[in-house]
Amino acid sequence: MNHNTIISWIFLSTAFASEQEPANYESISQIADGINHAVPTHKELQTSLSWLTRNELLEKSGKKYQLTKEGIETIAKAKKRTNNIILNIWDELTKEIKKRKPNK
Numbered sequence: 001m002n003h004n005t006i007i008s009w010i011f012l013s014t015a016f017a018s019e020q021e022p023a024n025y026e027s028i029s030q031i032a033d034g035i036n037h038a039v040p041t042h043k044e045l046q047t048s049l050s051w052l053t054r055n056e057l058l059e060k061s062g063k064k065y066q067l068t069k070e071g072i073e074t075i076a077k078a079k080k081r082t083n084n085i086i087l088n089i090w091d092e093l094t095k096e097i098k099k100r101k102p103n104k
Contacts, residue, residue: 004097010048015071028040057074075089078096
């Protein structure tokens with residue numbers, strides 16, 4: 001997987017994991033495993049969550065993460081374009097991540 005695909009995978013996982021309350025690493029990792037049948041590495045989680053926070057798609061509170069308003073809107077757009085099919089949402093999110101500046 002490339003950088004954008006990993007970030008979008010963790011973004012989607014965080015969206016699902018934080019639907020009811022902010023999510024920690026473990027819950028995000030469990031959802032990610034369910035989506036991709038692979039457990040993300042600590043580095044993949046850390047790098048992706050940092051990037052998503054810097055780009056204002058997630059916010060961190062203590063050791064937990066949840067979507068920002070922009071993050072919620074981005075997920076909603078991807079879901080609308082894909083009829084809520086998880087792998088297609090992931091693809092749409094990868095396109096969105098790719099459009100953003102990599103160093104932001």
